[in-house]
Amino acid sequence: MNINKIGIYYFSGTGNTKLMAELFCKQFKINKINTDLIPIEDIIRKKRPVNIDKYDLIGFGYPVHAFSAPQIFFDFIYYLPKETKKKTFTFKTSGDPLFHGGATSLIRKKLKKKGYLVFHENLIVMPANIAIKYNDRLIKQLYNVAQRKIKKKVGEIINEKENLQKNNIILRVFTYLFNSMESLGAKYFGKYLKTSEFCTLCGLCIEECPTNNISKVKGKIFFGKNCAFCMRCVYRCPKNAISNRFLNFFIIKEGYNIQNIIDNPSIKADFITNKTRGYFKHFYTYFISD
Numbered sequence: 001m002n003i004n005k006i007g008i009y010y011f012s013g014t015g016n017t018k019l020m021a022e023l024f025c026k027q028f029k030i031n032k033i034n035t036d037l038i039p040i041e042d043i044i045r046k047k048r049p050v051n052i053d054k055y056d057l058i059g060f061g062y063p064v065h066a067f068s069a070p071q072i073f074f075d076f077i078y079y080l081p082k083e084t085k086k087k088t089f090t091f092k093t094s095g096d097p098l099f100h101g102g103a104t105s106l107i108r109k110k111l112k113k114k115g116y117l118v119f120h121e122n123l124i125v126m127p128a129n130i131a132i133k134y135n136d137r138l139i140k141q142l143y144n145v146a147q148r149k150i151k152k153k154v155g156e157i158i159n160e161k162e163n164l165q166k167n168n169i170i171l172r173v174f175t176y177l178f179n180s181m182e183s184l185g186a187k188y189f190g191k192y193l194k195t196s197e198f199c200t201l202c203g204l205c206i207e208e209c210p211t212n213n214i215s216k217v218k219g220k221i222f223f224g225k226n227c228a229f230c231m232r233c234v235y236r237c238p239k240n241a242i243s244n245r246f247l248n249f250f251i252i253k254e255g256y257n258i259q260n261i262i263d264n265p266s267i268k269a270d271f272i273t274n275k276t277r278g279y280f281k282h283f284y285t286y287f288i289s290d
């Protein structure tokens with residue numbers, strides 16, 4: 001395959017998948033391959049056509065939501081134009097090396113139906129953006145490991161090495177079940193979002209919501225039923241004024257801005273070592289794996 005131009009389509013709620021898309025882009029560019037990054041919400045929200053013809057290779061990136069992918073990503077696949085055997089790679093970011101689920105094979109199948117042939121799939125672990133605050137040293141370490149892994153993966157993709165993840169039947173059933181729960185959860189999470197008295201009606205949440213789910217009604221912020229459960233509005237609010245009536249335990253109290261941590265030179269990336277025991281031991285296995 002002669003690769004002159006690559007298009008990477010991605011969804012990212014809180015920036016992790018975007019950061020990874022940028023790392024892929026950087027590595028492709030180092031290998032002198034022109035690469036475009038396209039957030040899928042721009043296409044879905046503005047109902048723009050997807051112009052895929054100019055690309056020799058397509059990449060798709062998404063965050064893991066409840067062992068699967070967010071609904072917005074499935075909607076995007078539905079929206080894609082039909083192709084004939086377009087070479088494709090995928091990557092997903094998850095908050096844990098063990099609980100990433102089985103969306104890869106599901107997405108591979110859905111893409112195949114549309115004429116996109118996935119030959120390379122990647123899992124990149126990033127800090128969870130829900131419920132649990134990761135240690136800053138682990139956040140930085142995950143980013144550094146991602147950089148190293150993506151450099152290698154890009155070499156494989158350029159050389160057309162096949163790398164498909166195996167998702168057994170149990171994982172696929174789990175993914176299916178949890179994904180339906182996530183869709184329901186998203187509806188309720190969105191419905192029960194609220195703003196506090198600190199809200200200045202600046203409108204950033206309205207502007208940033210990937211599904212146009214937030215609006216201003218009679219001088220108040222209104223959250224609709226089409227929430228993507230991506231957490232973006234909650235963490236981006238400059239006044240920290242968005243919370244959830246009943247499902248507040250999903251929101252990390254300290255907020256979520258990993259860029260500050262990655263950019264902070266005084267934070268060391270040394271949380272996990274070969275001596276790590278207990279829950280985080282399996283992160284080390286992920287670090288040293290291919």
Ligand SMILES: Cc1cc2nc3c(=O)[nH]c(=O)nc-3n(C[C@H](O)[C@H](O)[C@H](O)COP(=O)(O)O)c2cc1C
Binds near residue numbers: 016066093095128129
């Ligand atoms: C609603 C929701 C469900 C999630 N479910 C999972 C999960 O099942 N397994 C997992 O490892 N991480 C899970 N995560 C964590 C994200 O996959 C992870 O933090 C990801 O890198 C976020 O990417 P983003 O910043 O591009 O949105 C979930 C996050 C959200 C918001």
